Amino acid sequence: RKEVEQDPGPFNVPEGATVAFNCTYSNSASQSFFWYRQDCRKEPKLLMSVYSSGNEDGRFTAQLNRASQYISLLIRDSKLSDSATYLCAVNKANTGNQFYFGTGTSLTVIP
Amino acid sequence: EAGVTQFPSHSVIEKGQTVTLRCDPISGHDNLYWYRRVMGKEIKFLLHFVKESKQDESGMPNNRFLAERTGGTYSTLKVQPAELEDSGVYFCASSQSQSYNSPLHFGNGTRLTVT
Numbered sequence: 572r573k574e575v576e577q578d579p580g581p582f583n584v585p586e587g588a589t590v591a592f593n594c595t596y597s598n599s600a601s602q603s604f605f606w607y608r609q610d611c612r613k614e615p616k617l618l619m620s621v622y623s624s625g626n627e628d629g630r631f632t633a634q635l636n637r638a639s640q641y642i643s644l645l646i647r648d649s650k651l652s653d654s655a656t657y658l659c660a661v662n663k664a665n666t667g668n669q670f671y672f673g674t675g676t677s678l679t680v681i682p
Numbered sequence: 683e684a685g686v687t688q689f690p691s692h693s694v695i696e697k698g699q700t701v702t703l704r705c706d707p708i709s710g711h712d713n714l715y716w717y718r719r720v721m722g723k724e725i726k727f728l729l730h731f732v733k734e735s736k737q738d739e740s741g742m743p744n745n746r747f748l749a750e751r752t753g754g755t756y757s758t759l760k761v762q763p764a765e766l767e768d769s770g771v772y773f774c775a776s777s778q779s780q781s782y783n784s785p786l787h788f789g790n791g792t793r794l795t796v797t
Contacts (some may be wrong), residue, residue: 575724603783614686614773614788615725658725660786668713668780669738672725 572597575661577673585681588649592676594659595641604635604642607658609675615658618644649680684709686789688774694795700762703792705774707756713737713777714757715786716749720770728772731757732780743768764796 577594584590596604604621619626621633621642632645642661646653656675662668687706695701707714716728728747729739733754742749746765751757761768771793775786 573724605785614790617785617787620783620785662783668715668730668777668784669727669741670715670717670786671727672717674722674724 574598574671575659575673577659577676579674579676581677581679583679583681584649586649586651588680589645589647590649590678591643591645592657592659592678593641593643594673594676595639596659596661596671597640598661598663599637599640601640601661601663603662604633605660605662605670606631606633606642606644607660607672609656609658611656615672618657646678649678651680651682654678654680686774686776686787688772688789688792690792691790692793692795694797695764696797697766698763700760701764701794703759703761703772703774703794705757705759705789707774707776708778708787711776711778711787712754713780713784714751715775715777716757716759717773717775717788718770719773719791720767725773728759737780761794764794766796769794769796 606618607615608618609615625634630647658675714731719725727741730737731751771791774789777784
């Protein structure tokens, strides 16, 4: 079983729509969680960390559900520039600092 | 502040040849990581340096891969001899601390093609 699983999509949404992605992780010992954004043929860039109580950064909201072992990313008022692949990353404290990544969810925002 | 830089951005080599990838982390970041993404798969951990020491190299595929970080600054990843299955994008990342909640900052990757 993979450490981290994501729906690859693609998600095609109109501008202004709200879209949400989930990411499940298999190991309950996982301690820290992140969302990264990756544009085509570019490096992953940190979008936001995910805190236990949930956190918001502008149009982006991240949440963690430890009981069901998933994290989510909600994007409100989608912009064309939000088109990218969104990767979730999970770190287990007991493996040092080894991050596990999902394969990513592809989002295209349509005019 | 300069980000993580990697060189070369692309490399095409024949099976059996040797390739050396270089990574310069963000200045002051003691933690340096190598990751790899094979087409269609997720980004996977290769190894982690703290300064010049290998903290965790459990993700290295086999002994054809050798990573070094002499002096604790830049790092190199050598593949010798390269095989077809080594093709992929090799990312280097650095982080400020070893804390598990310290995020990774990635370089733009080296796209390696072995023919």
